[in-house]
Amino acid sequence: MIFAVVSLFALGVVMASVLAVASRLLAVEEDPRLEVVVDALPGANCGGCGFAGCEAYASAVLNDPAIEPNKCCAGGPDVAKVLAELTGKAAGSADPQVAFRRCLKTEGNVAKNFDYFGIMSCAGAKLVLGGPDACKYSCFGLGDCVRACPFDAMWIEDDLVHIAPDKCTSCGTCVRVCPNSILELIPRRSRVMVFCSSQDKGKAVRDVCEVGCISCGMCIKQCPAKAITLVDERIHIDHKICLAYGPSCNEVCVEKCPRKILRCLHPDMIAAAPDFQPATFPEESHVPNLQD
Amino acid sequence: MEIFLLFISAIFVNNILLAQYLGNCPYLGCSKEKGVAIGMGAAVIFVTVLATVFTYLFQQYVMVPFQLEYLQTIFFILIIAALVQFVEMFLKKMVPPLYKSLGIFLPLITTNCAVLGVAILVHRLEFDLWTSFLYSIAASAGFLLAIVLMAGIRERLALCRIPRSMQGIPNGLIMAGIMSLSFLAFKGMI
Known part of the structure; x- marks a missing residue:
């Protein structure tokens, strides 16, 4: 009985320490902004932006300077504004x-x-x-x-x-x-x-x-x-x-x-229809770029 | 010839899902689309083979010398869970493409009974290491076959008019039952 408990405990400790070491050694550095951008998106994975889902769009908008932050039609201008701030791109005008x-x-x-x-x-x-x-x-x-x-x-x-x-x-x-x-x-x-x-x-x-x-x-x-x-x-x-x-x-x-x-x-x-307002976001040059 | 028979037996006659009723959770959960089903099946093959080999070695070189065989189930759960966690981290770091295709399925099968079942069955059947390895491939290939067939059926069913109370899991269980019955026909083969 005691031997069973002790051996199981020992195995647990060994496994835990192996995993703990592995998580340090094998840690993958993820862009911390990715999580923030994913949270900012609606998460419906509708594909309206032309990407496979919200996460795919998030990583594209972060890594590809050519992808505009106003592609998310589900989120509309609000999300476009947030994404523009997070990625340091000009929001452009998203006509709802x-x-x-x-x-x-x-x-x-x-x-x-x-x-x-x-x-x-x-x-x-x-x-x-x-x-x-x-x-x-x-x-x-x-x-x-x-x-x-x-x-x-x-x-x-x-x-x-x-x-x-x-x-x-x-x-x-x-x-x-x-x-x-x-x-x-x-x-x-x-x-x-x-x-x-x-x-x-x-x-x-x-x-x-x-x-x-x-x-x-x-x-x-x-x-x-x-x-x-x-x-x-x-x-x-x-x-x-x-x-x-x-x-x-x-x-x-x-x-x-x-x-x-x-x-x-x-x-x-x-x-x-929400009252349409022309985009009032700052010009591209005034926005500090997070990637620098 | 023996290996051929082992494969036929594990895939068709003693199909892990349809004849031994192990691993029903991912079977019903991940069989709505064929693409997802194939991913799940591939992940099960990957994990089952790894888990079987590791637990076999653990049994041979740790549990038998210390006479701990009676703790087999609980030890195996611990080892498989830790192993899958480790493999997930390893893949994420070293083989990102494989992680992308298998990654989301790995946590789903950390403590899956099909994986554990194969690991325990190879000891019940008293296989050696090489046969255990082959058996784990064959058994999980049987899982892949069953889940892909099921996904094909459920893709068709999605277009049918089914009473609301029967949609989804209830209907899936009935389909699983009928498939299981039809797989019983293989019993006479060997």
């Missing part, structure tokens, strides 16, 4: 964005070609004759984006996905999973949005949806800032140009759109 659904299929009374009973995911439905809806560019409402959203900012209502702008961090995860590419990121202070993502010709759209884009080009012609173009057969607003031009055009595109799919900012979205 929000995910936006380019589909109004309930309003447009889009018919169903068939009832879909397969695997309940948009990606699955897309594989069956391009989906159950008559319009091939509609929101199926099966919620691939809802399941993918790391911030619980989306939900399905009336077969359509809805986005809570106050929870959306514009990480872009939903944009990547949507098989119909009807989700996109737009600046929170966008003035005008296109509520349709169809790439079909006018006749085909008219047949399936009452509020689909018929590619008439009226908005393109009317826009004084030339901010609207046709990209991949669908209307694309360059929000940077649109915002830079300002409100002096009185949203002529919204007025002229015969299908009324160009609309001004949704009231919900305005309420949730």
Whole structure:
């Protein structure tokens, strides 16, 4: 009995001392700032920054001078400011964005070609004759984006996905999973949005949806800032140009759109959009560099 | 031929997970994605082989001379836990790429029963050192096979509509049971 206790104790002491010595000899020097930067990030590992996770971005932003500190869209300007201080880089202006659904299929009374009973995911439905809806560019409402959203900012209502702008961090995860590419990121202070993502010709759209884009080009012609173009057969607003031009055009595109799919900012979205303030961080040269 | 039989027996007939029911914790915890499952399986192979060899030597040269065999389980737990800690530190310093791929799995299996099970089984089966070494490779390869198969199944299951109360672990346990039953079919082979 005594021998068992003593021998076990002895083994424990030997193992402990071996580990203690090893931890000294084999200590790896980690950048102490890494932990601070990781703590400053939201930790959702959403991948919105383009890196494999928060830690990957943290080590990249610390070690690579070319990586900007405002890549974290989930954290927004607050995190960008913290990262800029920690890494000694200029924060740049992170224009807050929000995910936006380019589909109004309930309003447009889009018919169903068939009832879909397969695997309940948009990606699955897309594989069956391009989906159950008559319009091939509609929101199926099966919620691939809802399941993918790391911030619980989306939900399905009336077969359509809805986005809570106050929870959306514009990480872009939903944009990547949507098989119909009807989700996109737009600046929170966008003035005008296109509520349709169809790439079909006018006749085909008219047949399936009452509020689909018929590619008439009226908005393109009317826009004084030339901010609207046709990209991949669908209307694309360059929000940077649109915002830079300002409100002096009185949203002529919204007025002229015969299908009324160009609309001004949704009231919900305005309420949730934080007041945008241009970046007021110091210039690059004034910030002491921690790496020196 | 004997070695071939040993491998077939350890991988299929006496699969450590599906026939001996050891190591169910990482089996259910790390089998949601194939990539993670492969990493886990590789870490188990690595640790099992190391642990088996070390504990075998310890048994031969310390425990037997001092007649401490009755403390086998508790000694082995201590040795394996310390060994894995040491290996983790060693890899972090010396082989960073390997640490990156195995590192997160190593702490998970410090006191894993599959690792301990193999270390103890080789003494029950009265293998010599070389056979123990081969057996530990084969048994942990069986673990890798089972967990990768399971991950494949669960990746498919993720797309199915399953009642909420059955999602995740309950369904995983049922799958493990069915896989175990199907592996029983190998019993007649040897």
